[in-house]
Amino acid sequence: ESGSGSTGTDGAAALSGSIASDGSSTVGPLTSAAAELFMTENTGVQITVGTSGTGGGFKKFCEGQTQLSNASRPIKDEEKAACAANGIEYQEVIVANDALTVVVNKENDFITCLTTKELATLWGPEATGKITTWNQVNPAFPAEKIKLYGPGTDSGTFDYFTDEISGEEGASRTDFEPSEDDNVIVQGVSGDKNALGYFGFTYFEENADKLKAVEIDNGAGCVAPSSDTARDGSYAPLARPLFVYVDKKAFTSNAALKGFMNFFVENESTIAEAAQYIPLSDEQKKTAQDELAALG
Amino acid sequence: MNDPTAAPASDPTVTRPPATPQPDDTSGESTVDTTSTITIPRMDPIDAGRITASEAPRAVITTTDVSCYYGSFRAVNEVTMDIGLHEITALIGPSGCGKSTVLRALNRMNDLIPGTRVTGTIAYHGMDIYGKDVDPIEVRRRIGMVFQKPNPFPKSIYDNVAYGPKVTGMKVSNMDDVVEESLRGAALWDEVKDKLKQSAYGLSGGQQQRLCIARTIAVKPEVILMDEPCSALDPIATSRIEDLMMELKEDYTIVIVTHNMQQAARVADRTAFFTAEAAEGHGDRTGHLVEFDETTKIFSNPADSRTEDYISGRFG
């Protein structure tokens, strides 16, 4: 985990060294894209990107196994404690925006918009084994069997969704197909007319031909997920920022890591576009740059 | 006899002009009148194209220029001989000379070894047993076989005997009778009648071999081929089987392979002596029939010096 070569963001001299990152499967592709662009210029740098989920990533991060952790939610208190216990200091860096998207099958003709209350009925812990047909969610819906797909319990998306919808992090029904692998959700929902699932906006964008995004009504009318609604905050409550957590010590000692982070933030909009993410607003970007600069 | 590598065909002691055509057995067809049988013409074994025993009885099986191959290896070359009805014919010769191969060719057991091939003609009552329409299964039912190592099935004694009639679809009014009769025929009934339901593996070697004979006669074959049936047995068991063979020949025709010359001398009416000589260069040895005659003649006054050498134990 040591880096060498000249520091600086200009990349004039190629860097070398290795960087291990893990964490959110929502953020993973973005970091991978960043790494990919970075490594074409710095062939001596080896960056690995794992996708264990936000929680899984923080576990490794706080054990010192990784220098970067991708997160689709802020770090939790117990994770902070774990890091502190191991003497790991970190900096949270915002890298993109996301609109957590609820999707149904393309052929689904009864759902275009769901209220947050309906989502709570559908996904709340009490629903386990009880809410099994759509008309139980809304009498206007047909009495078809519900089939649910969602991210696994290690994912930040799961934490965020349960927090916003059930009001408590982790409070979810248990009888759905959980997967850390978002394509499983794509496959599942696109293969079954009565299925519903949720995940990051990127996955929806990539599969817009197979899936239908559900508009969300948070009391202020139905809003569809999009770059704009996510950035302007109207897609509530499911719009969220995405983060990368960086190990401070590694940042200063590992030139490759420093170079990479600077590159990441500098070229944030290009990277986000390439990976089909919702880029940062100018203000968000400025904050991120300042935070990195403060690290030295 | 100084050149062991000489090809058998060029051996001066046995001259073999092109085989005289035999009635009914060269065509490869089996649509011949099924009642006809062939009487073997008496011929001097040296002069004749066909090596026959003198004083020949009616033949059950006649082989003409039979060669047997394992893949490309010719194990036996051009054997021509006749098996006489209700006789015991012994095949003797040193190890590897092809006795077993010839024996197994007689009821198409060789078919089961991949890559085997038989050329020439083997006729059973004048019918080519390798003919196009011939069912090898029918051949084996009529020409039964007993092996060197007793090989009972891992079943009860009763089931061992009943197996043949069952699988060949024989019409049997009472299987118990068939089993008893067959076991009596093999001189085993008294020893096993109280333990018919016990495993055949509990019998002694000699009893097992007699069980195998009982099993064979249960399907009522006409000919029984035996490949060294006593070589794994002790003297007492051996002499029992030899006695049994003498009884059986009243009803059956028997061909026996043995490496025990005295056994051949004791039981056989006719004896065929085979040997194998190495081909030029490398190890492959092809077996061939040296001499076939009445047993007394073979043992007292063999026509070929190699027979004499073998009989007198000079090799083998």
Add this chain to the structure above:
Amino acid sequence: MNDPTAAPASDPTVTRPPATPQPDDTSGESTVDTTSTITIPRMDPIDAGRITASEAPRAVITTTDVSCYYGSFRAVNEVTMDIGLHEITALIGPSGCGKSTVLRALNRMNDLIPGTRVTGTIAYHGMDIYGKDVDPIEVRRRIGMVFQKPNPFPKSIYDNVAYGPKVTGMKVSNMDDVVEESLRGAALWDEVKDKLKQSAYGLSGGQQQRLCIARTIAVKPEVILMDEPCSALDPIATSRIEDLMMELKEDYTIVIVTHNMQQAARVADRTAFFTAEAAEGHGDRTGHLVEFDETTKIFSNPADSRTEDYISGRFG
């Protein structure tokens, strides 16, 4: 001879009182003076505790009450005999009577089969070869072995012969000489001298067997054990090997297993006849030594009726 199941020990024809202690060979120790040899006392074979050949020469190997086991199966029971120096000793008997087992016990080749066990004493020049400090490898170097099937290594002729001297770490000034000398000793030199570098597999069966003999004498053993060395060979090859044995006995002591009684009669000075009788009930047969005497005596005037039965071909 009417009860084949009688245990050998109760056989009336051979009475065997507890073995008389022999000098030097019962202790299991091998620190004996290596130059001492034992002269076998002359005793009547029937009355004596030890079955010995009459007119016994100096013994190279003496076995006392040797029984051999495969696992729990006793293959051979209490064999007591002496192998005379510069003699050819033949072991004969029907299949499965334990000839090979005894032979292989003589140079500890049986060690290699898991579960084998030898009881009693086998002494080589008075030293117990199963003694605690004895290295079986050294035993095998001094007591070489030739097998039934020629078993050359998949190497060149030269390498086959050179293998033994190499692996035993023999001091050899010129390996070429050793190879030539050994091949000459095995009467093979003239046939192979131009193709020493070719694979041994290209030789005929008889040549391969002589190569195996050459290979054996290359390590300069004192005794050569041969297990049916000719049974896979044709008459010419057989008689070459027999001639060779007669030559070799000038320099070596030879023990040969053969199923060809005439061969024993032709080459052996002394002959031991073994047989196996079935134990009560089930198939396991234990082999034992029936008679051991000068070859002429065994073949002309055997003391035991079973020997006579076997010699005259009544079984086996």
Add this chain to the structure above:
Amino acid sequence: MAAITAEPTAVTRPLTAASHGERNPQSLIFLILLWASLAFGILVLVVLLVNTVLEGRSRIDAALFTNYTSQIDPATAGARAAILGTAWVIGTTALLAIPIGVAAAAYLEEFASKTSRFARLVELNVQNLAAVPAIIYGMLAAAAAVAVGIPRNTVIAGGLALALLILPVVIVATREALRAVPQEIRQGSLALGASPMQTLTRQTLPAAVPGIATGTILALSRAMGEAAPLLLLGGLVFVKFDPNGLLSGFTTMPIQIFDWAGRSQVAFQELAAAASILLLVLVIAMNGLAIIIRNKFTTGR
């Protein structure tokens, strides 16, 4: 000699097929069923191959071999890191498993007495280990890595997991190869006064090499297709570099395929299929090589 009573032969039935022959309806139906069983297996194999080839053929190109995987541009992404990673991991596997496996087999087959408790214990262990699910070996290797304090996602940990996985197979194959060496060769050598160890190294092992090679190649080809144990090592990562040592991070072909198959874009699915073709070709080639060696060996004897 007994008098010959040449009685006229009874009327002889023809030897043609009867109802109990080889071609009766029962037998034919039975044979058809057997044949269909075999055909089914082969058919599935063909369908699988054709299906994979149809899906992946558009991505069988140079980029598949030379490029790293890409987040942004699946159309030009490749399996370079996975191919090299597979080579590293399988190489490590071979270096660990072959010497240990051959030595263990030689011990069991040539030296251990059947009654020795140690040998029996080893034998029982080998038999049991052969049936332990692959994923368990992943858990073991992960624990071992943690125990010695190296990261789990390293070539050495992957090689260890796979080596332990195939060790029983190598042992069994080697034992069979040793057993197939004619006893006469050993006896010939020992009877000349060669020590058992000399006999092993100079005669038995050389003669068993083809058999050992056959079994080992098949085992390695199995290891090459294994993903489960490596997943347990945290092997599912985005790797865009060539592995360069035993402590290097890595990905392998099956993991890369699993990763790509888990992505939704069609281009990644095609990439997964293309990499599957590559992996299948490798597996088939290794199987073919093993068969060639085996055939050459058996006919040469």
Add this chain to the structure above:
Amino acid sequence: MGFLVVAAGVSILTTIGIVVSLLLPAIQFFREVSITEFLTGTSWTPRFQDPTFGVLPLITGTMWTTAIALSVSIPIGLGAAIYLSEYASTRTRKFFKPTLELLAGVPSVVYGLFAVTFVGPVVLKEWLGIEVATFSVLAAGLVLGVMIIPTVASLAEDAMSAVPRALREASYGLGANRMRTVLRVVFPAAVSGIAAAIVLGLSRAVGETMIVAMAAGSQAKMVTDPLEGGQTMTGFIASAALGDSVQGSLQYNTLFAVGLTLFVLTLIINIISIRLVNRFREIY
């Protein structure tokens, strides 16, 4: 020589390693969760907010995929084995046996892909009109079955080939045809070896991971309908390994409790199989 003994000892070390690395965390696990709850509970949600730790859903998942797999591989595998050992010419066998064995060589991720993209949606849904879920126990089981055909076939063929020629010859010599010889002599004589082949197939099916992880679904529930998804023990371990848990946490130890269960299960199966194999080895 020392090296040989040490090498042989590696297998023992491996077993000890497996037992230790599974048992230590599993013991931790069973400090917090009673064995009874673990073995009899019908709800498996260890990673949710109110975790439950009944392993039965995973076991039913494994049982279903295994049962389906065996119902494919036993008849097909034995049929192929009989054909190859008793009917095929040497040439045919030389070609078809290795070809069939390729089925076992196909990497399991490739099978997984095949199950999800072809067997489920195309074969079952489109061709056969069976309404399977996207991830179904049925599709995973069928493909798993295909994968273990060679396992069953190969060992069964060995067992039948081990039946002495002499028995076959005795049967043919009595005029029995091939079918009867096979069914009445060879098959009964080889029965314990054939049983061992099936048991080995069983243990392969129980232990296979990637196919079920990719195709059977990831929802741990008591499986009652093979057209639906379900999670197996191996599937759970794989998916839990994809997400990560802190060493020492209950969730982390769960992995090892299931791993231990799997290990013990395959061990039992294997002991049965060894017994069977030894029995058929004893006969000849």
